[in-house]
Amino acid sequence: MNDPVLNAMTVDVEDFFHVSAFESIIDPSQWQEYQPRVDANTRRLLDLFAKHNVKSTFFVLGWVAERYPELISEIHRQGHEIASHGYAHRRATRQSRDEFFNDVKRSKDHLENLLGERITGYRAPSFSIGYDNEWAFEVLAELDFGYSSSTYPVKHDLYGTPDWPRFAYKRKEGIIEIPIPTLKLLGKQTPIGGGGYFRLYPYPLNKFLISRYLKKEQQPYSFYFHPWEIDAEQPRLSHAPLKSRLRHYVNLDKTYGKLERLLTDFSWGTMRDVYNIPSK
Known part of the structure; x- marks a missing residue:
């Protein structure tokens, strides 16, 4: 039986060759060499x-949207929320303010022109808004976003703002930031938001951690993952660093x-619905 609390299901729509774990071996100029x-x-x-009657937020990479407009239109037609994941999956920490503005604007403009409605949500690649680039929130406000889900309050080699808020809050720029969920265990913030951790942990442990979060924090939970994470047949990049291969291929x-099982055990909706984000 589903949990009565409505939680946010999210999908970062990108391909296996876009991920930050492989950026050291795959340049964007090489993306066309891989079969999408x-x-x-x-x-x-x-x-x-559709089988489980779940609505989700799809954070769409602009590169994908330009090449598969029919896919994006179908996601929208089925009642899911479309949000932006930027254009070229370049971490915000590796962009100047102008580069970031142009990357995000290109994605947002394309999605809005395709769907004929305002795009309110944004997620930075690899949760890459943090201490050194808080100006990114000013850019998002300038581009008329309503919310972001671009921070993860944990310590990680690619991202992390461990002392930033753990729950949805409105920033001074006017943007609502919805951090990826963590659970405090033994004094440390444990990542429980999905992605590689969801693949690594046995499902009963995932269910326990989410249930404990909901009971302890009395806050909605949000989950993220990628379409490539259900694709065990994807090409194996043997020349990638060992750590990257372990992260990317574990338990696909x-x-x-x-x-x-997750869709059955908990109740799910879009970010916009769960966090009451205005669409206009």
Whole structure:
């Protein structure tokens, strides 16, 4: 039986060759050399969500939206929320303010022109808004976003703002920031928001951590993952660093089954619905 609390289901719509873990071996100029798999994988997710009557927020990479406009339109047609994941999956910490503005604007403009409605949500690649680039929130406000989900209050080699707020809050720039969930265990903030941690942990542990978060914090939970995480048949990049390969390929063959259990055990909706974000 589903938990009565409505939680936010989110999907970062990108392909396996876009991920930050492989940025040291794959330059964006090489993306066209890889056979895209994001269309088929995302449509498989749409079927899974329809089966369980779940609505989700899809943070769409602009690169994907330009190449698969029919996919984005279908996501929207099925009643899911479309949000921006930027254009080229370049971490915000590696961009100047002008570069960031142009990257995000390109994605937002394309999505709005495609769908004919305002895009209110944004998520930075690899949760890359932090201590050194808080100006990114000013850019998001300037571009008329209503909310962001771009921070993860943990310590990590690619991201992390461990002493920033853990729950949704309105920033001085006017943007609502919705951090990725953490659970305090033994005095430390444990990452429980999805992605590689969801694949790594056995499902009963994931369910326990989410349930404890909901009971302890009395806050809605948000979950994130990527279409490539249900694709065990994707090409293996043997020349990638060992740590990157371990992170990317762990338990890909188990993710779909775990997701199905997750959709059954908890109640899910879009970011806009869960956090009462105005659409206009």
